[in-house]
Amino acid sequence: VIALDWGLSSFRAFRLDAAGTIVAQRSAPAGVLTIADGAFEATLSAQLGDWLDDAHDAGPIVAAGMIGSRQGWVEAPYVPCPAGVADLASHLTRHALARAGAIWFVPGVRWSDAQAIDVMRGEETQIVGALAARGIGDALLCLPGTHSKWAIASGGRITRFRTYMTGELFALLRRHSILARLMPEDVVQDHDDAAAFSAGIARAAEPGGLLHHLFSARTAGLFDRIAAPALASYLSGLVIGDEIASALATAPRDLTLLLVGAPALCARYESALAQRGIAADMLPETVGAHGLHAIARAARLIDD
Amino acid sequence: VIALDWGLSSFRAFRLDAAGTIVAQRSAPAGVLTIADGAFEATLSAQLGDWLDDAHDAGPIVAAGMIGSRQGWVEAPYVPCPAGVADLASHLTRHALARAGAIWFVPGVRWSDAQAIDVMRGEETQIVGALAARGIGDALLCLPGTHSKWAIASGGRITRFRTYMTGELFALLRRHSILARLMPEDVVQDHDDAAAFSAGIARAAEPGGLLHHLFSARTAGLFDRIAAPALASYLSGLVIGDEIASALATAPRDLTLLLVGAPALCARYESALAQRGIAADMLPETVGAHGLHAIARAARLIDD
Numbered sequence: 001v002i003a004l005d006w007g008l009s010s011f012r013a014f015r016l017d018a019a020g021t022i023v024a025q026r027s028a029p030a031g032v033l034t035i036a037d038g039a040f041e042a043t044l045s046a047q048l049g050d051w052l053d054d055a056h057d058a059g060p061i062v063a064a065g066m067i068g069s070r071q072g073w074v075e076a077p078y079v080p081c082p083a084g085v086a087d088l089a090s091h092l093t094r095h096a097l098a099r100a101g102a103i104w105f106v107p108g109v110r111w112s113d114a115q116a117i118d119v120m121r122g123e124e125t126q127i128v129g130a131l132a133a134r135g136i137g138d139a140l141l142c143l144p145g146t147h148s149k150w151a152i153a154s155g156g157r158i159t160r161f162r163t164y165m166t167g168e169l170f171a172l173l174r175r176h177s178i179l180a181r182l183m184p185e186d187v188v189q190d191h192d193d194a195a196a197f198s199a200g201i202a203r204a205a206e207p208g209g210l211l212h213h214l215f216s217a218r219t220a221g222l223f224d225r226i227a228a229p230a231l232a233s234y235l236s237g238l239v240i241g242d243e244i245a246s247a248l249a250t251a252p253r254d255l256t257l258l259l260v261g262a263p264a265l266c267a268r269y270e271s272a273l274a275q276r277g278i279a280a281d282m283l284p285e286t287v288g289a290h291g292l293h294a295i296a297r298a299a300r301l302i303d304d
Numbered sequence: 305v306i307a308l309d310w311g312l313s314s315f316r317a318f319r320l321d322a323a324g325t326i327v328a329q330r331s332a333p334a335g336v337l338t339i340a341d342g343a344f345e346a347t348l349s350a351q352l353g354d355w356l357d358d359a360h361d362a363g364p365i366v367a368a369g370m371i372g373s374r375q376g377w378v379e380a381p382y383v384p385c386p387a388g389v390a391d392l393a394s395h396l397t398r399h400a401l402a403r404a405g406a407i408w409f410v411p412g413v414r415w416s417d418a419q420a421i422d423v424m425r426g427e428e429t430q431i432v433g434a435l436a437a438r439g440i441g442d443a444l445l446c447l448p449g450t451h452s453k454w455a456i457a458s459g460g461r462i463t464r465f466r467t468y469m470t471g472e473l474f475a476l477l478r479r480h481s482i483l484a485r486l487m488p489e490d491v492v493q494d495h496d497d498a499a500a501f502s503a504g505i506a507r508a509a510e511p512g513g514l515l516h517h518l519f520s521a522r523t524a525g526l527f528d529r530i531a532a533p534a535l536a537s538y539l540s541g542l543v544i545g546d547e548i549a550s551a552l553a554t555a556p557r558d559l560t561l562l563l564v565g566a567p568a569l570c571a572r573y574e575s576a577l578a579q580r581g582i583a584a585d586m587l588p589e590t591v592g593a594h595g596l597h598a599i600a601r602a603a604r605l606i607d608d
Binding site for chain 1: 419420421422423451452466467468469470472473476477480481482507510511512513514515516518519520523524526527529543546547549550551553554
């Protein structure tokens with residue numbers, strides 16, 4: 001299988017053998033947003049030409065992420081919750097390639113009721129991959145990021161999930177708010193202050209609410225309670241702490257917590273959770289490749 | 305008394321007689337941020353030359369707001385809570401004018417404990433003015449804005465307050481976030497949709513947390529549950545609803561609620577509060593002029 005995790009800003013490709021072992025991988029900054037005039041197949045060929053030339057051995061191409069959205073190559077409609085490997089596999093969208101063969105797009109997942117709707121695209125594949133990697137069907141999963149997802153899985157299917165705009169809000173506040181002046185780029189640059197992050201997590205757990213706690217980053221800066229180079233870490237603690245507190249307030253407490261994503265970001269979440277006495281099991285984003293392999297097998301694109 | 309409410313972006317002047325009645329008022333976009341090279345006295349003369357020429361009748365000049373901050377003309381240090389008219393009056397900062405006479409700056413107010421610090425500058429004067437206008441000493445006060453303040457007054461003094469970055473966060477999300485694309489300026493322009501605002505208030509009261517509810521503005525837009533022209537009103541409801549829910553969660557419930565500020569914004573808060581079954585008594589920002597008059601009298605700058 002050629003498994004593609006193709007998002008708005010990044011392109012990652014994995015080659016897996018029939019047993020699901022990753023035998024090769026590549027990545028490039030060739031995200032959906034960087035591609036003009038719908039030149040998706042040309043991008044695919046440019047990145048993976050040698051793999052594709054070897055088509056018989058390569059097996060089917062399966063893709064997850066925003067490449068399957070309205071902004072991407074072909075829109076693969078959302079499937080509703082509950083959604084597991086079989087549900088995703090039975091709703092793949094096939095697109096014939098000009099060069100011969102085809103690419104299969106994994107659908108996103110939608111949760112909705114009369115009041116609310118939530119959606120994910122790409123994370124569903126990481127979730128089924130993470131469940132498969134741990135050999136469990138029931139879990140609480142956190143996928144941190146620009147738009148973090150918290151999902152409940154039951155019997156291997158996603159039953160409920162919520163999105164939190166944590167990473168985006170951090171970036172907005174960091175760059176454009178009144179707080180930005182207190183943390184000039186040249187001072188804060190790549191600085192990661194564990195004590196300030198922890199102070200932000202602790203503050204987020206106190207009464208007051210996020211809109212109030214955010215202002216504490218300003219007063220902590222103005223009154224020198226937190227040094228300028230550490231303020232961004234404090235702010236990160238505030239927003240991540242608020243996300244975790246909100247997510248745990250609506251989640252069942254007896255489930256194993258899987259933390260899936262970029263290792264550095266997951267480590268921040270792990271330390272924030274540990275501060276609340278909660279253990280998490282971390283898995284890297286590459287579990288998405290295993291999710292794609294499992295979906296391809298369930299769709300009988302490859303033999304069992 | 306010449307009473308000045310001089311903030312970062314606006315300048316408002318009131319002339320009050322000895323009894324505290326406003327006999328004249330003026331405003332200009334001559335905020336602190338618009339004044340170069342510290343030309344504060346020149347700005348004052350340009351705006352109020354005729355009043356100042358009539359110095360004997362004019363009486364003392366008293367100013368509140370960011371003009372008394374480090375960014376302003378002269379820094380008037382913060383006084384700690386509890387703070388009332390007498391506390392503010394005894395900590396005025398006097399500055400001699402080049403043209404003869406003097407201007408008195410009202411201090412801001414600070415609340416702090418070992419963990420947290422909060423500050424206000426300008427709102428303290430509106431608060432004491434609002435209490436005086438209603439003839440009460442005990443109240444819960446909400447002053448909505450870019451950085452909304454909620455304060456508890458007891459015996460005429462501010463005992464505790466919290467700042468919420470509501471207006472600033474709304475503007476950031478409205479202009480710079482992924483939500484901005486869903487609400488183009490030409491579509492939303494000055495549109496105020498009461499039903500969408502109310503839906504945002506209702507959503508904010510549900511479990512999930514602000515970071516999650518914000519994403520509902522995106523899905524509501526993408527799935528056409530809320531029309532594009534109404535999305536900004538929905539977003540406004542989400543952030544104002546979150547502020548109100550957070551503020552009420554930490555406030556005593558038996559106090560009269562005074563809502564002080566620009567009438568249009570206060571009307572939004574009043575309707576949001578009414579949706580939660582809470583009545584509020586609205587007062588315009590001009591109560592600050594009465595606050596300044598009371599402070600000037602307590603400081604014996606004018607006779608009783």
